Amino acid sequence: MEIFLDCLPCMLRQALDAARMATENESIQEKIMVETLGILSDYRNYATAPELSEVIQDRVKALTGVADPYKAVKEADIEKALRVVPLIRAYSDEGEASLLRALKVSATGNVLDSALYLDYDLEERLKEELERPFSLSDYEVFKKSLDTAGEILIIADNAGEVVFDRILVDRLLKTHGVVYAVRERPILNDATLEEAQSAGIGEGVILMSTGCGTPGTVMTGASQEFQEVYRRADLVISKGQGNFEALSDPDREVYFLLKAKCQRIARALGVELGGYVFKRVEGR
């Protein structure tokens, strides 16, 4: 997906947030902002927002000497997510449609993304979000495909969300093989192998890295091993906006599972801001 002009102020803000997480040194923060302005002015040289974002975040890391500025945020998000496990388990076990509910839980995990909620607020917010149906859903087609599918690949998004994905993974593992792919290196608050493990993904699932450090899986940057899994999987579920931006024109069928958290992504998907999406893209 192309980079929207709306992405530029958003990424500049993100650079400042990351800079402040990495250092209290204001002159380094200033340097990061000025360099980011320069990088952003070449935005046309990048195919997608995640690729541009990686370049900016690499400068944050280089200028601060901090390899993982979001480390504390990711840990806190996982901790918060672990505390609401009873709530999301109760929701997903209710009623007949437990696979649909597991998908909804997984998508709802997306609200943890850089969310600064107190525990109480998070619970209340999650209850509301869970009750919100998908605005766009290809669930019926997915369910049909599942009958003949063997292996399912899930491409992960942010760290706290992994806890929510466990519900979906556990549900799928009853009948299918599941590969769960995370980022190769720390980038923003995205899950790497480390966070996936501390969030409790493990038993029975094949946990791997995509090989990319972009906050969205760019196939040209992915490892050979990941590319093979991606090609061979019977079903691919891509989570979050970053993966959607990077994979929006895939060369195979992909199901995108996300909450549309920005106006441009919402418009591209034809849903309202904040809407939940489970969308099948057929592939080239």
Add this chain to the structure above:
Amino acid sequence: MEIFLDCLPCMLRQALDAARMATENESIQEKIMVETLGILSDYRNYATAPELSEVIQDRVKALTGVADPYKAVKEADIEKALRVVPLIRAYSDEGEASLLRALKVSATGNVLDSALYLDYDLEERLKEELERPFSLSDYEVFKKSLDTAGEILIIADNAGEVVFDRILVDRLLKTHGVVYAVRERPILNDATLEEAQSAGIGEGVILMSTGCGTPGTVMTGASQEFQEVYRRADLVISKGQGNFEALSDPDREVYFLLKAKCQRIARALGVELGGYVFKRVEGR
């Protein structure tokens, strides 16, 4: 007041908003964004955010050929504000503290700033905002000074807000001379003579321009005439964040009347985000 790093993404977003109001031509919008990135990277050359903002908005005007990109927004804001006059009149006439209430109405007008409310929502929102007391108030000192004051200068902010200021102006006019100063040229959604007139400021008040086109009154750019009024007035009320940023270290006593709409301004004033402020600064 210095330019905060937080101002940079905010001004980049503002450039995009203005660009889109002025033109549907995407390549001009792109050009504006790239030029803005360049201007922003020299932010250290500007003393205050309003000065930097004027340079960016001048480029929007030059590249689009539209002298007043916010014209329609300003007209709509004034129209919306005029429809809630019964509500704000009723509020300000209640109880004994009608001067304090008039000040509060004037500060509350600040929520109209680029606000996209439907009429119904605006009424509801205003009711809530009006009930919110000042988080920081030097009203008692102001009231005392008023007893011996002759002329009061009010430095205006955005266009829709002028309707709210009329309540304060009318209250002050009963006992004092009032000068109401607006921007020299169109800048963002700020009031110029044209909007002040269409919002109904007039009878009994001396309406003038500050001489500046910055979205905040920068004294070095102000007209000789305005500087004289500013020096001679017994009391000066400066409205909104832009004027506070430009005048935060004044060479005379100034009362700042505003709603703290961004985190950095709120922090600088020691109030919560969204808090109402009526603050006296003694002056150098």
